[in-house]
Amino acid sequence: MDKKWKTSIAGIIDGEAHIHGYKVTDLIDGVTFTDAIWLELKGELPTEKEQAMLDSILISTIDNGLGPPSITNARNSASAGNPMQAAIAAGVLGVGEAHGGAIEECARLLQMGLAADKLVEKVISSGERIPGFGHKVYSTDPRATQIFAKAKELGFYGEHCELAVEVEKILEEKKAKKIPINVDGAIAAVISDMGFDYRLGKGFFLIGRVVGLVAHVFEEWVREKPFRRIADEEIEYDGVPPRLLKKT
Numbered sequence: 001m002d003k004k005w006k007t008s009i010a011g012i013i014d015g016e017a018h019i020h021g022y023k024v025t026d027l028i029d030g031v032t033f034t035d036a037i038w039l040e041l042k043g044e045l046p047t048e049k050e051q052a053m054l055d056s057i058l059i060s061t062i063d064n065g066l067g068p069p070s071i072t073n074a075r076n077s078a079s080a081g082n083p084m085q086a087a088i089a090a091g092v093l094g095v096g097e098a099h100g101g102a103i104e105e106c107a108r109l110l111q112m113g114l115a116a117d118k119l120v121e122k123v124i125s126s127g128e129r130i131p132g133f134g135h136k137v138y139s140t141d142p143r144a145t146q147i148f149a150k151a152k153e154l155g156f157y158g159e160h161c162e163l164a165v166e167v168e169k170i171l172e173e174k175k176a177k178k179i180p181i182n183v184d185g186a187i188a189a190v191i192s193d194m195g196f197d198y199r200l201g202k203g204f205f206l207i208g209r210v211v212g213l214v215a216h217v218f219e220e221w222v223r224e225k226p227f228r229r230i231a232d233e234e235i236e237y238d239g240v241p242p243r244l245l246k247k248t
């Protein structure tokens, strides 16, 4: 009978878990974690170069300090007394279009086949920002530079990477200031040149960032007192002044 739930990714065959046909026990013995991630996503094991590129991408997303919402969300949630899984979920919910989540939309745009000027025009004319460009802290995002360098070294710097660099130039001309390719933009370009579907975009950031979230949640527990509050000096109420409640 046709079963309701089907997957071609993994299953128990003859009492043993298999991923895309390989016994998990053989994978435990014979491949790296990054190889296994590639296998899950693509269905085949990566070449050495593909493995090295994915490794670099995942490392670039692990942590960027306490500032970004994913990390503060997770630490605040841990501070409130939540267990690991809840604090990690809070951290994951801190990822959005402005932080970590731009890979998907940037890869979608890069994969549309538009010329750079048309791509910029399309986004800017609708009043949006181009995902994968701009950064709160960096004028040049060193992670993006390194990812592109690695892509060149390993042979994954193709048309989508070139398009992203062209978009950066045109955006600079339009805005009269540099809005640099950020880590999301570089990842979007490289995964596009590696043949990944843009809909996997956010997944790459999440796979790496969960590592950072686990470390930060644990540090929050062992290093800080519970119930973190924003310091009173940093909080300002600027609403309606106190007033009398008149009962009618």
Ligand SMILES: CC(C)(COP(=O)(O)OP(=O)(O)OC[C@H]1O[C@@H](n2cnc3c(N)ncnc32)[C@H](O)[C@@H]1OP(=O)(O)O)[C@@H](O)C(=O)NCCC(=O)NCCS
Pocket: 097, 098, 099, 100, 101, 102, 128, 129, 130, 131, 132, 133, 134, 135, 136, 137, 175, 179, 182, 183, 184, 185
């Ligand atoms: C990351 C980000 C929030 C940083 O913003 P910021 O440095 O605080 O930038 P500001 O909000 O001060 O904007 C400064 C100017 O640059 C423009 N700008 C910034 N990023 C832009 C982008 N990606 N596309 C087009 N214009 C952009 C703004 O429109 C603004 O222009 P204006 O002065 O004419 O109004 C912003 O660049 C952005 O939204 N990028 C797209 C999302 C993204 O890639 N996120 C991943 C970050 S790793």
